[in-house]
Amino acid sequence: MKMRKLVTATLAVSMFAMGAARAADLSWMGYSYAEESAKPSVEKIIAGFTAKTGKTVEPIPSAFGDLQKNVFLRARSKTLPSVVQISERWLPSLSKLPGLVDYNTVFGKENLEKIYAPEALAMGQIDGKQLAVPLMSGSIGMVANQAALTKAGITDLPTTVEEFKADLVAIRDKVPNSVPYAMATKNNSDILVDFLTWEYVFGAHVIDPEGKVVVDSDASRKALAFLVDLMKERLVAPEIGRPDARRLVGQSAAAFYLDAPQSRTFLRSFSGQGPAFDANIKPMQVPVVKAGDTPVSIQWAHLIISFAQNSPPTKEDANMQFIAYLGDDAVETQFPVEQSALPGTKSARANPVVASDAYLSAWAKNNTHPRRNEVGIWSNGGELTDILAQEVQAALLGQKSADEAISSMSTRMKASMTKAGHAQ
Incomplete structure (x- = not known):
């Protein structure tokens, strides 16, 4: 019995030691590792x-929306x-978390x-703090699928809202079972980006730089009414999130959608054709209300935040070594390019691998x-996003008129901003 207990105890200690030996030097949570098309790039x-430093990393997948x-x-x-990979618009809401590293204090x-790149x-x-560094950057703009356009007999990309809608009608009528414009109509963060884009197109704004809610305007009503009209005419569809849109465009069942430059990587994957599908992927300007207007897009980046492993954090910490490595050309000419995005560093952007990429140049x-x-930049950005998306959905589904939705959106957002300390 004593011998059995001794063997059991020895085995337990041995297994504990093995577990400790296997413990990674740092962990990295990110949404790219949860995406089939991006996971190999993360690996x-x-x-x-690990090859450069001998240190190990535990990757933790998390879906973008979670x-x-x-x-x-x-x-x-x-x-x-x-270390955590985040969207640039989440930084304000995450900035107060305990232990968040100010990279200025570590790297200068x-x-x-x-x-x-500035x-x-x-x-x-x-x-005044550098709470995140870019892994890759770019913007959110519009992408067209040439194969779907060709099926509808469309030869030129639309430049105005009027031309855009005419093309959508042609696609609806000539491409069976298609969603002409795969606009985000579910997932609050996706709806936010799409609605903001059209707000800007129509000359509207939601919140000014001082934190005052300004969404209740004629321009906002026109923007939302335009989107409601697209839904009524079956030019967009309910229950479409960004992943659904990518799948539809990749399968040539949709002609237009809004996305980050990563679009190419997703469409290659969903088409099943890989780089051969590139001929169909056309970055384009978001249509404008009238010729001569400045086309709009929205800032976009994958940022990296870190939580201190020591107090104070130093360059020798495993996660700070990892941050330094992420800014190396070995990463910045690999990961962003494989994900069809612009690198965050100056040297990688000047590298021929990036500078000669026709798709990135077109973007x-x-x-x-x-x-x-x-x-999304406000500390209560999550609540604001939910309010906006709920009201936009209510209008798209016919539960409220565009006027009612904008009015309600304004009232609810003002209450949220007041609660967050921004006088209205």
Whole structure:
């Protein structure tokens, strides 16, 4: 009996030691690792980091729509990951989490400015702190599927809203079982981006830079009425989120949708054709109300935040070594390009691998002045996003008129901003 207990105890200690030996030096939570098309690229990064430093990384997948919630849950249970991949619009809501690293204190503000493109680096700044660095950047703009356009007899990309709607009608009538414009009509964060884009197209705004809600305007009503009309005429469809839109466009069952430059990677995957499908992927300017208007797009980036492994954090910490590695050309000329996005660093953008990419060049040409997401940047951005999406959905589904939805959106958003400390 004693011998059995001794063997059992020895085995337990041995297994514990093995588990401890296998424990990763840092953990990385991100939505790219949860995406089939991006997972291999993440695994390349991790393998490269381990080969260079000898340190190991535990990847933690989280669906895009669940990541913020998962981070907050881990904060409550004190199990925050070492590093987290986030959307640029989430940073304000995550900026107060305990242990969030200000990279300026680790790497130096001037050094970071030498490494990263200024507009990309700026997306990670709050109150003078560098709380995030860009993994890749770009904008959210419109993508067309040439195969679907050809089926409908359309030869030129639309430049105005009037031309856009005429093309949608042609696709509806000539391409059976299609969704002409795969607009986001579900998933609150997706609806937010699509609605904001059309707000800007019609000259409207939701919240001004001082935090005042300004969505209750004639321009906003016109924007929402335009989208409601698209739904009534079966030019858009209910229950479409960004993943659904990518699938539809990749299968040539939709002709237009809004996405980040990553669109190419998703469409290659969903088409089943890989790079051979590139001929059908056409980055284009978002249509304008009248010729001569400035086309709009929205800022977009994948940012990286970190939680301190030591106090204070230093360059020698495993997660800070990982952050430094993410800014290396080995990563920045690999991951963003494989995901069809612009690198965040100056040196990678100048690299021929990036500079000679026709798709990325076309994207940059068609999205020259991306605007800031004026809803997601606030500390109560999650609540504001839910309010906006709920009211837009109510209008699209015919539960409210466009006027009623905009009025209700304004009232609810003002209450939320007042509660958050922004006088209305």
